[in-house]
Amino acid sequence: MTVQITSQGRELVLKTIEEMKKDLKVLREEKNIAYTLCGDTWHDNPHFNKLEQDEKIMDKRIQEIEKTLSLAEFVEIGSRDTEKVALGSIVLCLCEYPEFTEEEVYEIVGYGESNIDENKLYYDSPVAKNLLGLKAGERATFETPVGEASYKILKMYDGWESVKG
Template identity: 35%
Template sequence: MVQRYPMTPEGHLALTIELQERKSVERPRIIAAIAEARAHGDLKENAEYHAAKEQQGFCEGRIQEIEAKLSAAEVIELSKLEQNGRVVFGVTVEIENLDTEERKQYKIVGDDEADFKLNKISLNSPIARGLIGKRAGDEVKIETPKGVAEYEITQVLYI
């Protein structure tokens, strides 16, 4: 069975753009750098050549990784989901820490889209796993690096 990668439409677009950039800009730039380094002669002691070959390997690996993820992508559009108030992939959820009364808002996204600084958390993160399937008003206990924290889901936004 093929592993599916859940993605938001924005995440799918970002990977598609990265793939195009790597194929049309990065790959030709690296090939040119390799050709230039080759022209300098002895390849055994040519640091520029070895650096360019290493870049090429990384770039080609990333291209293959992106192509695999896009081919197995399951793009989930919130507008097509039943809005029953449950926390599901793609929603933005507001939670309140019951000890500190601190409120945070997170959007639950795919692994490649996760960016904690932008409050986008992976579907596979402990916080998201603890929230999936719950509703506004539910209280959840989530294992954090500082121990178990209790939260109340204050809002589930399908935005």
């Protein structure tokens, strides 16, 4: 599957890969030490086996991310769309759940940029998918783990400065 990624997302993904490769190097060093300490009984050593499994998992994950990045469609966000929700849009939503209602501001972002603490939603996430294409005043209703949710687009912003201002 091809993903959409912005230049900012690309930088974040490259940084993540670099950090993972450093962690992998440390893991391999630990594995070598464990191998040396256990000698011929390495196959019976649970610590060595765990390190070996962790190494394979991390190496595979790095390869998957690198492949995804190599196949990604690069998208430049010049000016944000304030007419309808798209990649790069910043929207104020009225979020209505069975137990409560709240207003939230979300930014729809590309691959590698999502961060729920900063209200950045990956465009392929369930909530973002339901918001894409909507205009101010329109509503999306969909199922969530806590029941049916309804999100109404109250306002669209041209940047985070507008949200804070």
